[in-house]
Amino acid sequence: MKKRFLLVVALALVAAMLVACATESTSVLDKIQKAKKVSVGTSADYPPYEYLDDAGNKTGFDIELMEEIAKRMGVELEWVDMPFDSLVAAVAGGKLDMSISCFNYDEERDKTVDFSEAYYTTEDAFVVSGAFTGTITEPEDAANYKVGVQSGTVQDGWLTDNLVTPGLLPEANLSRYERVDQAALDLANGRIEVLMGDYVPVQALVAQNPDLQIVYRGVLSTGPINIVLPDGDVELKTEVDRIIKELQAEGFIDALAVKYFSE
Amino acid sequence: MDFGQFISYIAQGTVLTIGVTLIALPSGLLIGTLLALLYVYGGKAASRIMNLYSTIFRGIPPVVLLFILFFAVSKGINLSAFWAGSLSLGVVSSAYQMEIVRGALLSVSGDQLMAARAVGLSRLHAIRYVVLPQAVRLAIPPWSNEAAIVIKDSSLVYALGVPEILRRAQLIGASSQKYLLAYLSAAVIYFLLVLLTTRLLNHLENKLAIPSNP
Amino acid sequence: MPNPILTIKNLTKTYGENVIFQHLDLTVNEGDTIVIIGPSGTGKSTLLRCVNLLTRPNDGQIWLDDLEITAKGTNEDQVRQHIGMVFQNFLLFNHLTALGNVKLGLTKVKHMSDEAATVKAMRELTRVGLADRADHYPGQLSGGQQQRVGIARALAMDPRIMLFDEPTSALDPELIGEVLEVMRQLSLDGMTMLVVTHEMGFAREVADRIVFMEKGYIVEEGSPDEMFNHPKFPRTREFLWKITELYGKKEKEAE
Numbered sequence: 001m002k003k004r005f006l007l008v009v010a011l012a013l014v015a016a017m018l019v020a021c022a023t024e025s026t027s028v029l030d031k032i033q034k035a036k037k038v039s040v041g042t043s044a045d046y047p048p049y050e051y052l053d054d055a056g057n058k059t060g061f062d063i064e065l066m067e068e069i070a071k072r073m074g075v076e077l078e079w080v081d082m083p084f085d086s087l088v089a090a091v092a093g094g095k096l097d098m099s100i101s102c103f104n105y106d107e108e109r110d111k112t113v114d115f116s117e118a119y120y121t122t123e124d125a126f127v128v129s130g131a132f133t134g135t136i137t138e139p140e141d142a143a144n145y146k147v148g149v150q151s152g153t154v155q156d157g158w159l160t161d162n163l164v165t166p167g168l169l170p171e172a173n174l175s176r177y178e179r180v181d182q183a184a185l186d187l188a189n190g191r192i193e194v195l196m197g198d199y200v201p202v203q204a205l206v207a208q209n210p211d212l213q214i215v216y217r218g219v220l221s222t223g224p225i226n227i228v229l230p231d232g233d234v235e236l237k238t239e240v241d242r243i244i245k246e247l248q249a250e251g252f253i254d255a256l257a258v259k260y261f262s263e
Numbered sequence: 264m265d266f267g268q269f270i271s272y273i274a275q276g277t278v279l280t281i282g283v284t285l286i287a288l289p290s291g292l293l294i295g296t297l298l299a300l301l302y303v304y305g306g307k308a309a310s311r312i313m314n315l316y317s318t319i320f321r322g323i324p325p326v327v328l329l330f331i332l333f334f335a336v337s338k339g340i341n342l343s344a345f346w347a348g349s350l351s352l353g354v355v356s357s358a359y360q361m362e363i364v365r366g367a368l369l370s371v372s373g374d375q376l377m378a379a380r381a382v383g384l385s386r387l388h389a390i391r392y393v394v395l396p397q398a399v400r401l402a403i404p405p406w407s408n409e410a411a412i413v414i415k416d417s418s419l420v421y422a423l424g425v426p427e428i429l430r431r432a433q434l435i436g437a438s439s440q441k442y443l444l445a446y447l448s449a450a451v452i453y454f455l456l457v458l459l460t461t462r463l464l465n466h467l468e469n470k471l472a473i474p475s476n477p
Numbered sequence: 478m479p480n481p482i483l484t485i486k487n488l489t490k491t492y493g494e495n496v497i498f499q500h501l502d503l504t505v506n507e508g509d510t511i512v513i514i515g516p517s518g519t520g521k522s523t524l525l526r527c528v529n530l531l532t533r534p535n536d537g538q539i540w541l542d543d544l545e546i547t548a549k550g551t552n553e554d555q556v557r558q559h560i561g562m563v564f565q566n567f568l569l570f571n572h573l574t575a576l577g578n579v580k581l582g583l584t585k586v587k588h589m590s591d592e593a594a595t596v597k598a599m600r601e602l603t604r605v606g607l608a609d610r611a612d613h614y615p616g617q618l619s620g621g622q623q624q625r626v627g628i629a630r631a632l633a634m635d636p637r638i639m640l641f642d643e644p645t646s647a648l649d650p651e652l653i654g655e656v657l658e659v660m661r662q663l664s665l666d667g668m669t670m671l672v673v674t675h676e677m678g679f680a681r682e683v684a685d686r687i688v689f690m691e692k693g694y695i696v697e698e699g700s701p702d703e704m705f706n707h708p709k710f711p712r713t714r715e716f717l718w719k720i721t722e723l724y725g726k727k728e729k730e731a732e
Contacts, residue, residue, distance in 0.1 A: 041424070045437035052438035054265075056272035081434070082344075082424030090424075093334050095344075181437040208440045378568035381529060382582040383558035383634060392585055396572045473572050475616020 027235035028097050037076045040066055041091065041099035043084040045179050047204045048260040049102040061200075061260040062100045065119060066227075068252065072243045083178060085152045088113055091228050098240070099228040102198060104154040104221065113231050117241045118224030119253060123199040124155060126216040127206060129187050136194065136215050143168035148183040148192035151176040155196045158221030181205065187212060198222055200261055272435050273448045276428035280456070283349045283417040283427065288410060290353035295360030302361065303368045304390060313361065320358035326419045328355060333423050348420030356413050363409060367402035368394060400471050407464040411457045418453075428452055479506040481540075482638050482669045483528065488537035490523055497523050498693035501537070505638065505671055510664040512680040513673045515690035515716070521673040522565075524690075525640045528671070529560040541637060558586055561631030565643040567623040569615040575602060575626045576611040579633045587634070601629040605659050621652030625659055632663075639663070641672040677721050681705060689713050 032038045042062065044050045050060040058079055070077035080096055087099045092112040102122070105115050126136055136142055143163045149156045156176060163169035177183040180197050184205045187195045195202070199217055206212045227244075229237050247253050302313035320328070333347035342350070371394045379389035421430035428449050436445030483505040490497040498520040505511050513521050526532040528539060530546060530553045539547045546556045570578050576598055583594035602608050605625040615623055624644055631639060641660065645653040657679050664670055664683050674680065680687050681701045688698040689712075697704065697713045705721075708714045 044434050047438055052272070052434050054268060056268065056435065080424055081426055081430065083422055086422060086424065089334050095333075179433070179437055181440065181442065185442065205440075374564075374566065374568050375570065377531060378562075378564060379570070379581075380531065380554075381557060381560075381562040381564075382630065383554055383586040384582065385554045388585050392581060393570050393572075397570075400572070473616060474614045 027233050028230050029233070029236040029239055032073070032075055032097055032236075035075075037078055038070055038073065039078045039080050039097045040070075041080045041082050041087045041096040042066075042101045043082060043087065043179075045181065046084075046102060046201050049201060050100075061120075061256050062102060064256055064259075065247070065253065066100045068247060069240065069243050072246070073239065084150070085178070088228060091230055094230070098230070098236070101228075102201070102225050103228050104223065104225055106154055106157060108157070109228070114229040114233065114237055115226040116229055116237060117244050118226050119244050119248070120257065121219075121224050122222045123217055124158070124220040124222050125197060125199040125202045125214045127184075127187060127195040127197070127202055127212050128193060128215050129190070130211045130213070131190060132193060132215075134193070139216060139218070139220055140168065142194050142196065145193040146173045146175070146191070148175045148177060148186055148195045150180045150183060150197060151178060153198070154221040155198070159196060184209065184212065203261075269435060269439070269441070269444065270448055273428060273431045273445065274452060276426055276431040277452060277456070279345070279420075279425055279427040280414070280417050280453075283345070283352065283420055283425070284410075284414050286346075286349035287352035287356050287417065288413045290350070291356030291360045291409075291413070292406075294353070294357035296364050298357065298361040299364035299368060300390070302365050304386070317358045317361055320355050321362075323355075325352060325355045325416055326422055329419060329423060344420065344423035344425050348417075348423050348425055352413060352416055352419070355416075356409065359409055359412075360406070363402055363405045364398065366405070367398040370401050371397045400468070400473065403464060403468045403471070407461050407468075410460050410464065414456050414460060415453060481505065482507050482509075482542060483671065484538075484540040485524075485528070486538050486540075488524070488527065488534050488539065490520065490527060490532070490534045496693055498690070499536075501695060503688065503695070505669060507669055508667045509685045510668075510670040510672065510683055511686050511688060512684040513671070513688045513690055514675070514677075514680060514720070515696075519690050520693050521690055522642050525562070525642050525671065525673060528638075528640060529557050529562055554586075558582075558634055559637045561634060561636035561639040563624070563627050563631055563639065563641045563644050565646050567615070567620070567627045567647070569623050569626055569630070571615050574612050574614055575607060575618065575622075575629075578615075578626055579630045582630065582634050598629075598633055601633045602626070604632065605629045606655075619652060620648045621655045624648065624656045628656075628659055628663075638669040638671060641670065641674065643673050643675070645674065645676060675720065677717070689716065691716070 042050045042058070044052055044058050044060070044063075046060075048060050049062045050058060053059040067077055080090075082090055084101060087096070087101055088109050089112075090096045091099050103109070103115070104122075126139070126142055128136070134141075134145055140163065147159060147169060149159055159169065159174060164171055164174055175183070175186065175192050177186070180201055183192065183195050183197070186192045188209060188211060199222075202214065206214060227240060229240065298313050298316065301309045305313075329348055329351040332351045333342065333344060375393050375397065376389050379393040380386070384392065417427065418429035420427060421433065424430070432445040432449035436442040439445075481504050483503075485501055485503040488501040489499040501524065503511075513524070515521060523532060527534045530551075534547065537547070538545055541556060541559060544556075570581065573581065576595065579598035579601055580594045583589045583597055584591060589597070599608060599611060602611055605628055607622060607625055607629065610618060610622060615626070618626065644660070645656050648656065653676070657676060660670070660672070660679070661683050672684075684701055686698055687701055687704045689696045689704065691712065697708060697710050699708075704713065705717060708717065
């Protein structure tokens with residue numbers, strides 16, 4: 001009697017494990033389509049890519065793009081807000097279906113997540129305040145000054161790999177910030193002398209603060225921006241890429257760029 | 264965005280801030296009290312384990328525990344950001360509250376316990392009817408301090424994406440470039456929450472105070 | 478026929494290297510008031526705490542009536558219900574009123590109803606003269622009043638024997654009298670009492686027997702007349718002489 005009971009329990013456990021494994025290998029796309037909902041992470045503190053409008057609603061280039069993508073997937077969009085640093089881990093950990101937050105491709109990130117096709121291309125920029133007396137003609141010139149950057153961004157990676165590690169820029173002179181607007185504040189009050197960031201949001205900051213100016217612009221660490229997707233999920237990536245190509249062909253993305261990036 | 268909308272956007276986070284606090288603080292109290300009783304009355308082995316618990320959870324920055332619980336632990340059990348955050352803060356608070364209750368229990372002189380036993384009360388009853396009622400009164404002032412800390416620490420759940428007061432201030436501040444206003448607003452709201460709480464606890468302390476002649 | 482309530486045989490208590498007392502024999506008969514005197518630190522308090530099992534002796538036996546309470550497996554909580562103790566520092570429960578203090582044992586240990594407990598508690602408080610202070614908290618009572626509540630609290634349990642551990646040593650001189658008076662009346666009412674005290678007047682007038690302890694031994698015991706007027710040992714005479722001098726002066730001043 002006891003033996004049979006144990007056998008039943010063992011079989012049930014095995015069955016449960018098989019079911020669990022089976023569910024594991026299903027694409028997130030299936031889950032999204034079943035639930036008729038996609039949960040997308042973003043950090044809405046990065047105008048004009050993602051920020052809050054006057055009513056406190058999310059708006060911006062990335063936001064509108066994602067809303068259109070969700071529409072074409074035929075599902076409802078659920079925004080999940082998180083600090084930028086946490087977004088990749090959240091997608092990797094299955095807490096989010098995907099994330100759009102002005103992500104550049106990055107080898108480190110690629111280890112735990114996947115990237116969609118690029119939906120736009122950006123540039124880097126170096127910004128200084130009016131009090132700046134130095135010169136930056138080449139990007140490496142920034143090593144002579146106190147530099148600030150948003151933590152976890154590709155600019156952060158570029159500065160670390162190209163200036164700090166070779167010993168050109170002392171570690172102590174590189175300040176990392178949780179958000180780019182914090183870095184801009186410190187730039188304005190002189191705690192840092194140079195800010196390296198993505199051209200578009202930095203442009204927006206400069207437009208708001210006439211004391212700041214862009215002294216260098218070019219593609220160093222940035223370039224294409226992508227949507228962050230769960231690792232190894234071929235079906236989801238295929239679907240998202242398909243929609244991105246569609247939108248590019250229709251001129252939808254260009255129109256968004258005009259709307260949000262005009263200087 | 265006018266001033267009213269601005270403040271209102273941030274203030275809406277208050278509901279979540281209160282929610283996190285109302286989970287973290289009472290769960291911390293329950294666990295902390297049980298552990299404190301074990302610590303003081305449970306014998307040498309128990310007190311060693313409790314000491315370890317206290318050292319660990321008071322030695323880790325709360326936000327680290329939040330991340331561990333949210334990203335690592337919940338690979339198995341699916342915890343929302345709100346619950347991962349609230350429970351983490353509850354565990355951290357329980358370590359501090361254990362020390363508070365332990366201190367209060369020890370402050371009630373051991374003689375009180377002895378007198379209770381002399382009347383014939385069992386150890387359990389002596390603790391429950393003689394030591395604990397006195398310890399509660401001693402615990403309120405430091406507990407009021409802990410309550411204020413938890414209210415403020417609740418802001419840490421921003422790191423998991425819970426749209427409470429601080430996170431909302433960050434977003435609206437960055438989006439509108441009005442940082443000072445955003446953070447000042449957040450500060451004022453936290454201040455009011457803490458003020459209200461400490462006033463309430465002060466009132467409770469007075470109500471429970473044992474009368475004596477000065 | 479003397480009926481022993483408390484029998485102590487060959488009792489020894491050590492604390493690490495120190496011998497507190499050893500090979501003590503003592504018998505307290507029903508209705509007796511036994512007063513233990515002697516220099517401080519000679520184990521008198523420890524002896525009382527062994528009697529109600531707050532401390533365990535290292536060797537020897539104690540009987541309460543016919544029950545050997547030092548035996549293994551004794552229900553200590555049960556035994557303590559039948560032994561009342563009054564402490565030098567009163568040790569009232571600070572969070573309860575005088576009435577609450579006296580009632581606690583009745584409701585939680587004897588499982589009396591709240592009404593019955595209140596009636597009994599008030600009776601004991603009346604007995605010690607504090608019925609009108611029933612709703613006062615210890616912090617609102619004088620030392621002498623607190624100690625009397627302590628006595629009422631112990632009496633409420635209807636103990637077989639009352640233990641008094643230097644009950645007036647922590648009191649201001651003016652307040653000693655009211656407590657000693659309660660104790661004297663208790664003795665007259667026939668309560669079996671074991672009292673550790675420095676109050677020689679009380680010892681001389683109320684005790685049935687006086688026990689002189691020093692350095693962990695019982696040096697001598699006898700009736701008050703024997704001990705004060707013809708003690709057998711010079712040490713006894715010396716101690717009583719010194720103490721009487723000291724306290725005799727105090728009594729004269731109090732008058």
